[in-house]
Amino acid sequence: MYACRLPRAVYAGEGALEILSAPLIPCEKVAVFGDRGVEKAGGLARPLALLRRAGHDVALLLDIPAEPTCEQAQEAVDAFRETGAGAIVAIGGGSVMDVAKLCSVVGREHTVRELLDDASLARRSGFAVMVPTTAGTGAEATPNSIVAVPEKALKVGIVSDEMLPDAVVLDGELLRGLPAGVAASTGVDALCHAIECFTSRKATPFSDLYALEALRLIFDNIEPACLEAGDMAAKNAMLRAAYYAGVAISCSGTTAVHALSYPLGGKYRIPHGVANAMLLMPVMRFNFDACREDLARVYDGLGRTGAADKAAWVLGVWKTSSGRCISPPDWMRTAYLRTTWIPWSRRAWTCSGCWSITSGALPPSMRAGSIANCWKEAHKLAKTLGGIIVPILTPMHADERINEPALRNHIDRMLEGGVHGLFPCGTNGEGYILSEGEKEEVFAICLSQTAGRVPVFAGTGCVGTRDTIRLSRKAADMGADV
Numbered sequence: 001m002y003a004c005r006l007p008r009a010v011y012a013g014e015g016a017l018e019i020l021s022a023p024l025i026p027c028e029k030v031a032v033f034g035d036r037g038v039e040k041a042g043g044l045a046r047p048l049a050l051l052r053r054a055g056h057d058v059a060l061l062l063d064i065p066a067e068p069t070c071e072q073a074q075e076a077v078d079a080f081r082e083t084g085a086g087a088i089v090a091i092g093g094g095s096v097m098d099v100a101k102l103c104s105v106v107g108r109e110h111t112v113r114e115l116l117d118d119a120s121l122a123r124r125s126g127f128a129v130m131v132p133t134t135a136g137t138g139a140e141a142t143p144n145s146i147v148a149v150p151e152k153a154l155k156v157g158i159v160s161d162e163m164l165p166d167a168v169v170l171d172g173e174l175l176r177g178l179p180a181g182v183a184a185s186t187g188v189d190a191l192c193h194a195i196e197c198f199t200s201r202k203a204t205p206f207s208d209l210y211a212l213e214a215l216r217l218i219f220d221n222i223e224p225a226c227l228e229a230g231d232m233a234a235k236n237a238m239l240r241a242a243y244y245a246g247v248a249i250s251c252s253g254t255t256a257v258h259a260l261s262y263p264l265g266g267k268y269r270i271p272h273g274v275a276n277a278m279l280l281m282p283v284m285r286f287n288f289d290a291c292r293e294d295l296a297r298v299y300d301g302l303g304r305t306g307a308a309d310k311a312a313w314v315l316g317v318w319k320t321s322s323g324r325c326i327s328p329p330d331w332m333r334t335a336y337l338r339t340t341w342i343p344w345s346r347r348a349w350t351c352s353g354c355w356s357i358t359s360g361a362l363p364p365s366m367r368a369g370s371i372a373n374c375w376k377e378a379h380k381l382a383k384t385l386g387g388i389i390v391p392i393l394t395p396m397h398a399d400e401r402i403n404e405p406a407l408r409n410h411i412d413r414m415l416e417g418g419v420h421g422l423f424p425c426g427t428n429g430e431g432y433i434l435s436e437g438e439k440e441e442v443f444a445i446c447l448s449q450t451a452g453r454v455p456v457f458a459g460t461g462c463v464g465t466r467d468t469i470r471l472s473r474k475a476a477d478m479g480a481d482v
């Protein structure tokens with residue numbers, strides 16, 4: 001069996017925003033969520049005027065931070081309660097929509113933290129409208145809200161159908177002031193959603209339908225939508241694509257690109273789309289043989305003809321509709337590196353630290369060695385852009401034996417690549433369990449391999465736990481700079 005749950009109504013295309021002045025929202029007082037970026041770009045003026053024209057009393061909540069933590073989301077929930085509004089209109093990117101979605105379900109009895117532990121506590125109250133101003137996350141279509149959990153150095157999704165909105169408005173006019181850098185990285189996020197869903201083991205006929213149409217729209221529109229501020233047709237097409245890719249996520253879920261990018265967002269606060277953009281090509285190259293048939297289906301579905309290797313064509317997504325073929329680094333440079341990525345990436349790449357990655361979301365075939373290779377490729381890409389390190393470790397799955405030569409190999413490669421630190425143990429919170437003995441074994445190998453040349457850190461998701469503290473002490477005893 002497979003299912004597809006959708007928002008109740010979607011209004012899209014030129015003039016779609018006008019729906020806000022119609023009798024759409026069945027209560028007088030409306031809380032409008034936005035952020036300073038959208039406000040500064042002039043994205044709020046028209047929706048607010050339309051809501052007021054419809055007779056609504058509007059309470060503004062404009063201090064929603066990008067990539068919010070669960071505490072920041074809780075602050076928004078508290079502020080929302082104070083307004084006494086019976087409806088929510090979120091006008092913003094994924095960050096604003098995710099916070100607004102949480103506000104629509106947390107209620108008075110619970111907190112965001114409690115929902116993190118048990119999403120079944122979510123209960124919808126009031127009417128909710130999502131108006132995306134980036135064409136990326138598809139959060140307007142999904143039952144997910146993603147928050148950073150700082151003490152775990154992770155981003156975590158709260159998932160409940162109660163968060164599906166009553167109405168979605170997709171109007172490209174709102175993207176007019178979106179900086180090219182944000183347009184590109186959020187567009188690549190939508191691309192990742194569609195490719196990951198289409199090639200997932202959990203793909204269904206529903207997710208395939210939406211993912212394929214999203215891919216068709218993205219291939220044809222991402223470049224003009226990013227680079228030509230006035231190209232409303234391209235921006236509207238990208239908004240539709242992001243929405244469709246969001247529906248595909250609801251049906252099947254994302255896979256390894258997202259799983260590997262969450263530590264980048266959670267620990268280093270790298271914007272979600274940028275983190276995904278760094279990992280898309282390495283992960284897809286890794287998956288290439290397993291996904292060849294799916295990718296060829298994408299090619300056929302796009303109605304293209306003539307490629308000798310259809311799958312390779314799809315992964316040359318960087319071929320634009322005009323037929324220009326540009327390699328990913330070039331594309332990223334031209335489209336957005338000048339703006340968003342470089343400051344963020346410097347911050348991330350120069351951090352001395354790395355983390356282990358384990359995730360229930362990873363395909364069984366994607367073991368530590370393959371993850372390391374994906375990271376290594378991302379690292380190469382970063383280097384060409386003036387970055388310094390890519391962190392990674394290690395074989396930490398509960399069902400996996402420690403492979404000492406592979407581990408040694410990783411560490412050597414990391415040192416060659418300029419890695420400054422290692423996390424020899426840790427979890428990203430998805431239930432990895434290594435026995436105590438195994439952790440110490442991995443730890444000892446790391447220490448002997450690094451021979452005091454690098455500082456060694458212990459712990460990622462388990463930072464602060466007794467286990468980590470004990471291992472950190474042990475590392476110090478063994479001469480590590482912890």
Ligand SMILES: NC(=O)c1ccc[n+]([C@@H]2O[C@H](COP(=O)([O-])OP(=O)(O)OC[C@H]3O[C@@H](n4cnc5c(N)ncnc54)[C@H](O)[C@@H]3O)[C@@H](O)[C@H]2O)c1
Nearest residue numbers: 037041066067093094095133134137139142144146177178
């Ligand atoms: N709920 C989901 O299903 C889902 C899916 C993917 C990602 N996410 C989450 O969404 C968040 C990222 O959202 P995002 O990528 O849309 O970015 P964002 O909402 O964080 O916005 C990025 C920046 O762009 C600015 N901005 C947004 N729209 C603008 C506009 N039209 N004009 C000018 N500036 C504008 C914002 O002010 C912000 O500074 C992350 O927290 C991510 O984890 C959620």
Ligand SMILES: [Zn+2]
Nearest residue numbers: 137189193272
């Ligand atoms: Zn995403």
